Amino acid sequence: MTTTAETMPYAEAIAAFEPVLGLETHVELGTASKMFCSCPTAFGADPNTQVCPVCLGLPGSMPVVNRMGVESTIRMGLALNCSIAEWCRFARKNYFYPDMPKDYQISQYDEPLCFDGWLDVTVETDDGPRAFRVEIERVHMEEDTGKLTHAGGATGRIHGADYSLVDYNRAGIPLIEIVTKPIVGTGELAPLVARAYVTELRDLMRSLGVSDVRMEEGSLRCDVNVSLNRAGDDWGTRSETKNVNSLRSVERAVRSEIERQAAVLSSGGRVIQETRHFHEDTGRSTPGRSKEQAEDYRYFPEPDLVPVAPSREWVEELRGTLPELPSAKRARLRAEWGISDHDFQTLVNGGALELVEATIAEGVDPAAARKWWTGELARIANDREIELADVPVSPGQIKHIQRLIEDGSLTDKLARQVIEGIIAGEGDVDDVVAGRGLAVVSDDSALLAAIDQALVDQPDVAEKIRGGKVQAAGAIVGAVMKATRGQADAAKVRALLFERLGVSE
Amino acid sequence: MTTMEGDLTRQSATVLADAMAQGEVSAEEVTRAHLDRISEVDGDVHAFLHVLSDEAVEVARGVDRRRAAGERLGPLAGVPLALKDVLTMSGVPTTCGSRVLEGWRPPYDSTVVERLRAADVVILGKTNMDEFAMGSSTEHSAYGPTRNPWDLERIPGGSGGGSSAAIAAFEAPLAIGTDTGGSIRQPAAVTGTVGVKPTYGGVSRYGLVALASSLDQAGPCARTVMDAALLHAAIAGHDPRDSTSIDAPVPDVVAAARKADIRGVRIGLIKELGGEGYQAGVSQRFDEAVEVLTDLGAEVVEVSCPNFEYALAAYYLILPSEASSNLARFDGMRYGLRVGDDGDRSVEQVMALTREAGFGAEVKRRIMIGTYALSSGYYDAYYGQAQKVRTLITRDFAAAFEQADVLISPTAPTTAFKIGEKVDDPLAMYLNDVATIPVNLAGNAAMSLPVGLAPEDGLPVGMQVIAPAMADDRLYLVGAALERALVDRWGHLLIEEAPDL
C-alpha cells in the first residue's frame, strides 16, 4: 500500500505533466455472417445456437475468410485515410482461455490490412472549437471470442466462481481493430480528445454502414494507453486500461489514469507497465497483468488461410462507395441550419447531430428538433448517465409529439409527460396519451364551463378584469388549468376568458 | 486361399469394381469378405482402431440396391476402404491415435469422407496411427502399435501404419492416409504398397485434424498404381471450405496410369538422397529400378538439390511450431478427455492435467519444441530461418524440374525396422523421413511404389517419384510403367510375396 495520495487533482496533474495517449478500439462489424464461417451474427440468440464446427474450433474444421469483412475493413481504412496493403496475412495469436474455441485467435500481426492514416477530431474549449489530427497506426481484422458468464463467487470473475458458462455465439464474429499512433500535445484536453476520437470513429462506422456500433451490447470496446512525462522529458512508461466500453468511460478512464499516474510520479514512484481493468461503476481502474507477467502470444502466419491481396481496382471501387463522411456532413449541415459554431459543436458533443438530422428528416422544424434533443432529452440522458442515442425515444416519436403540440392536442408540459411515459415503457405516443389521459382539453364548452365556475368562485377578480385590469386574468386562468389538471392550453383559456367577459387585451 | 471370400480380399479395387459392375459379385459379399478378413487377422496386425461392421454392410447393401435399380454408379462403387483415424466422419469415433480425443464423435464429415460417400465407397473403419500423426512407426499410438504384415515384429511405417498395414494384410484394397513429412509414402515403402501424397492443396484438408497445416495432405493408399489413381480422382479437387485447396482442374491421374508410357520422359535422380546412410539392399533395388526405367525409354539424369541437407532441421521447427498451435484446442473444455475437474481446481489446472494425461511423450516433445520456436526473441532464429530454408528447398525443386519431368529417390533409407528399435531415439526416428520431407516443404506431389525386396532382410523397398505441384499425373505415368515392367518380371505384384498371416 502506498502512503501517499492515490490520485492527484486533475488540474494539478496537468499542470505538472504532459499526457501521451494511445487508443486501440475493437468494433464488431455488422456483417450478416461470421468472419470465418457462415453462421449468423444476430445478437441475443439462445446460447450456442449460432455455431458450427468452424466457429466451435472442432478438430479438422477450417476457416474461410468472409469477403464482406475484408471489404468493410478496407472501406474503414479508406475513410481513415489509410494505405491499403497489397498483400497481407492473418496471424494466430496463441493463448489458452476457455472462451477461445481453438485456444488461439485468428488476427493480424505485423501485416495489417490498412495502415498509416489519420482522423481529424474537434473538441469544444472555452476559446471555441479546437481541432486535433489523430494519426492512425493500423486497422486490422480479427475474430471475436465467446462470452463467459461466471456463476456464484463474489467477484463475477472466473476466479472464485462456482462454475462458468460459455456462449460461443459471439465466437468468430468479425472484429475490426483500429490502433492510433501516440497522440501528443493534447494537454488538459486529453480526455476530451480521446472521447471525441472514439465518437468520431463510431459516427464514421455508422455512416459507412460497416457497423451500427451498439455500445450497450458491447460491440465497441476500447483499450486506453496513457503515459505522463514532465515537459521536455522523454515519454513515460505507459499503462493500458482495458474494457473501456462507452464514450463517457473513455473520457473518465483517461482522466482517472492521468490523476493516478501523476500521484505516483510526483511522490517519486515509478509507473509500472501493466494492463489495468476499468470499472464503470467507480470510474477507476485496478491493476491487471504487469509486463513481466505478460503473455507471449507466439504470433505466426495463419497457415489455414491464404494471404489477402486486394486488387487496386477493387480498392478504388470501394473508395468510390464511400458516403459523405461525418466531417463533411457536419460542415454541410451547419451551413444548412445556419447556426453558430458553438451551438453546432454542442449538438456534436452531445451526440445529438444524427438524432436532430433524423428528426428534421421526419419533417420537424429544425429549431424544434434541436430544442428537443439538446433540451429535455439531453437532460434525461444526463440524469440517467447514458448516451443520448440510448434514450429510448425515436425521431419518429418526436415528430409525432411535435405534431400533437402544433395542432394544439398537447402542451409542452404534457409532451414532457408523454416522453416520460415512453421511457417508462408505457408504449408509443398514442398509448401514453390515452393511458395517462393527457389530451389537451380543447373542447370549448368544457373550458367555458370551467371559466364560468372560476368567475363565480372569484367574483372580485372577475370584476377587476371587467374593469380593464387584464393582468388579473392570471388567477382565473390558473384556476381553470387546475380544474383541468393542466390539460388545457393556457393561451386558449385566456382568449376564451376575455371573449366571455367582452374585454380586449 | 481357396474360398470365395479369400479370393475377394486379394483382388485389386479395379478388379472388384469391375466384378461388381458385371454382377459377378455383390458389394455386400465384397464387404463381408473384408470384414471377415479383419476379424481373422487384425488381432495380430492391429491396423484398425474402430471397425464399422454393421454400417459398412448397410452401405454395401444400398449400393447393391441402387445398382439393381439400374443406377449408373462410379468406378469405385462398393469397394471397401480403410480410413485413417485423423479424418472426421460424422458420428464415428475419431481419436487421431490419442487418449485426449477418446470418445469424441465428430458431428460432421470431412470433405474426403463426403467425396468417398459420393463415390459409393464402403468405409470399413478407422485405422491406427502415431498420435496426431507424429511418428514413423505407429508405435506412438496411444492404442498400441500396428504390426507389419511382412513381419509382425516390425513396424508398418508411420504415421499411417494402420492404413498401409490394412491394405498389405488384405483387410482392404484401398485406404486413405495423410502425409505431413512422409506418413503415406514411408508406410507404403515398408509394406510393399503404393502411396501417394498429392500436391499440397490438391485434396481438401477440411475435416483432417491438423498436425502441421502448411504440410498436411491426404492421399490414396493401394496395392496397385491404378487403384491409387482411381481413389486419387475420387477425393481430389477444389473445396471452398479449405482456402488452401487449389481451384484448378485435377490432373487426369487415371488416364496417366492407363497410358503408362515413359518413352522420352526425363527422370532426375536426386544426388543428395541416396548413398551414405541408406541400407545396401535399399540402394541395390533402387538402382535396379532405375535401370528398368531406362530400359522403358526414360532419360535418367542426375540432379542436385543442395539445400535438402537442411530440410530435416527446418521441418522439425515448422512442424512443431504449427502443431503447438493446432493442438492447443485439446484442453478438456469442450470435447474428449477431461482430467481433474473436481469442482475445486481452476480452469488452468484442469487444462494442464488434461493435456498431461491426454498426450503422449512424442506429442509433448513437439509441442514444447514448437512453443519454444515461436516464442518472442526466438522466432526469427528458429521459425523465421526455417521458412527461409523452405524457400531454398522450393527453389532447388524448381531448378531440378528444369532438367527433369519427375525426380526419384529411395522413399526411406531402410526397410521396416523392429518394433521398439528406435522408439526411444527420436533423432533416429526422424531420419526415416529424410527423403520424403523436402516434398512436403515444397508442396509437390510424390508417390512411393514397391521396387523389390532387400536381399539382406527380404523386406520391401520403395521408390519415391516426385512431380511438380499440380502435375500429379506424371507420378501415375511413371509409377504405372515401372509397376507393369516389374510385375512382368516377377509374375505378380510384390505384395503377393508377403507371408500368409
Ligand SMILES: [Zn+2]
Ligand atoms: Zn460457425
